[in-house]
Amino acid sequence: MNILVLGSGGREHALAWAIKQNPKCDRLIVAPGNAGIADLAECAALDILDGAAVVEFCGENAIDFVVVGPEAPLAAGVADALRAAGILTFGPSAEAARLEASKAFTKEICDACNAPTAGYARFTDLAAAKDYVTEQGAPIVVKADGLAAGKGVIVAMTLDEALAGLDEIFGGAFGAAGAEVVIEEFMAGEEASLFILSDGETALAVGGAQDHKRVGDGDTGPNTGGMGAYSPAPVLTDAIAEQAMAEIVRPTIAEMARRGTPFQGVLYAGLMIENGRARLVEYNVRFGDPECQVLMMRLGAQALDLLQACAEGRLAEVQPVWADDHAITVVMAANGYPGDYAKGSQIRGLDELPDDSLNMVFHAGTAARDGAIIASGGRVLNVTARGASLAEARERAYAMVDAIDWPGGFCRRDIGWRAL
Numbered sequence: 001m002n003i004l005v006l007g008s009g010g011r012e013h014a015l016a017w018a019i020k021q022n023p024k025c026d027r028l029i030v031a032p033g034n035a036g037i038a039d040l041a042e043c044a045a046l047d048i049l050d051g052a053a054v055v056e057f058c059g060e061n062a063i064d065f066v067v068v069g070p071e072a073p074l075a076a077g078v079a080d081a082l083r084a085a086g087i088l089t090f091g092p093s094a095e096a097a098r099l100e101a102s103k104a105f106t107k108e109i110c111d112a113c114n115a116p117t118a119g120y121a122r123f124t125d126l127a128a129a130k131d132y133v134t135e136q137g138a139p140i141v142v143k144a145d146g147l148a149a150g151k152g153v154i155v156a157m158t159l160d161e162a163l164a165g166l167d168e169i170f171g172g173a174f175g176a177a178g179a180e181v182v183i184e185e186f187m188a189g190e191e192a193s194l195f196i197l198s199d200g201e202t203a204l205a206v207g208g209a210q211d212h213k214r215v216g217d218g219d220t221g222p223n224t225g226g227m228g229a230y231s232p233a234p235v236l237t238d239a240i241a242e243q244a245m246a247e248i249v250r251p252t253i254a255e256m257a258r259r260g261t262p263f264q265g266v267l268y269a270g271l272m273i274e275n276g277r278a279r280l281v282e283y284n285v286r287f288g289d290p291e292c293q294v295l296m297m298r299l300g301a302q303a304l305d306l307l308q309a310c311a312e313g314r315l316a317e318v319q320p321v322w323a324d325d326h327a328i329t330v331v332m333a334a335n336g337y338p339g340d341y342a343k344g345s346q347i348r349g350l351d352e353l354p355d356d357s358l359n360m361v362f363h364a365g366t367a368a369r370d371g372a373i374i375a376s377g378g379r380v381l382n383v384t385a386r387g388a389s390l391a392e393a394r395e396r397a398y399a400m401v402d403a404i405d406w407p408g409g410f411c412r413r414d415i416g417w418r419a420l
């Protein structure tokens with residue numbers, strides 16, 4: 001099987017790493033890829049937001065299966081273009097990708113299928129939104145409707161923060177994504193993520209994880225794309241996962257099918273857990289980054305069989321096989337992230353690290369220059385390990401972190417603390 005993975009981050013490195021271990025995989029291309037991915041797959045320059053270009057590339061390279069990593073190509077309809085051209089594809093249609101691309105749409109679906117989530121109201125008018133927020137009081141959550149690279153959400157602990165957030169969104173800080181706002185009830189509790197494959201009909205949970213969104217130890221400082229993750233997440237017990245499947249996920253999948261826009265791909269359900277019950281915070285229509293890295297570390301080669309069964313509409317026939325194990329990933333980021341940071345600093349010591357089924361450094365933002373690996377993004381490396389316990393996995397991961405010589409980067413030292 002010739003396989004094309006779209007994307008260039010740690011998530012795509014982890015997907016490629018798992019896929020490559022499966023004997024079914026003949027040729028593996030990742031577009032555009034990165035310096036770490038280049039160690040195990042061919043990397044190709046390709047505009048992954050251009051459906052026609054991706055279809056043409058697949059024809060030229062006899063691609064049998066495409067796995068779409070990030071949300072942007074999905075929202076842009078790349079999976080639609082591929083399926084229309086008869087190419088087997090993992091990833092939802094643009095219509096189904098609205099579960100991530102529009103927060104108001106997700107609320108509409110939750111209403112239609114009675115899924116537990118925060119109460120909300122929608123506004124396209126600043127004055128009306130301000131009146132509503134003032135009437136409700138803080139804490140309250142203000143969200144730009146559309147895709148804003150994780151930045152369009154203001155969890156306001158005071159009324160002033162909420163009003164400032166509304167000014168920012170309606171002031172155009174997020175462009176068209178902020179033409180509408182969703183204002184939500186603040187939910188207390190502990191967050192966890194559940195990952196579900198769906199072929200449009202069947203929904204199959206393929207693991208849970210918890211990430212660390214704040215940049216600093218002890219969950220302090222500004223929000224980031226995620227500074228580390230681990231799986232399984234103890235807070236997401238089997239009973240809570242089943243409640244989330246029964247009350248949130250399966251009804252969503254059924255409602256999408258009923259509307260004639262079935263969801264096919266991976267649904268990432270962000271859950272808020274309080275008093276033994278989960279409510280939906282948000283959906284994403286792709287694997288989490290860095291959550292994917294820990295899931296792939298645990299699934300290994302079977303990930304390809306699962307993704308393929310999902311794309312072929314055969315999910316009812318497969319089940320993931322879980323070892324009784326734990327995985328953790330520690331994100332190493334460029335100094336300054338998530339604020340301004342420099343690119344181009346050299347990373348040393350990677351070659352001496354183990355890379356096997358227990359230890360793997362996934363690259364998130366690297367490039368090769370004159371035979372050296374340099375940092376080319378904010379989040380740069382995902383140092384990932386597996387073990388019989390979370391403590392063992394964590395020890396392995398930080399041993400690798402300590403062996404990496406990169407003065408230009410930093411990481412949190414407490415990934416996994418909630419579970420340990």
Ligand code: AMP
Pocket residue numbers: 118141143150153155184185186187188191270281282
């Ligand atoms: P979202 O992009 O919708 O996941 O929001 C980003 C983060 O904001 C979430 O991971 C939560 O930590 C927080 N958040 C979003 N909505 C709520 C809510 N209704 N109550 C409490 N926290 C929230």
Ligand code: GLY
Pocket residue numbers: 211225226284287288289290291
């Ligand atoms: N780690 C959070 C995300 O992928 O959205």
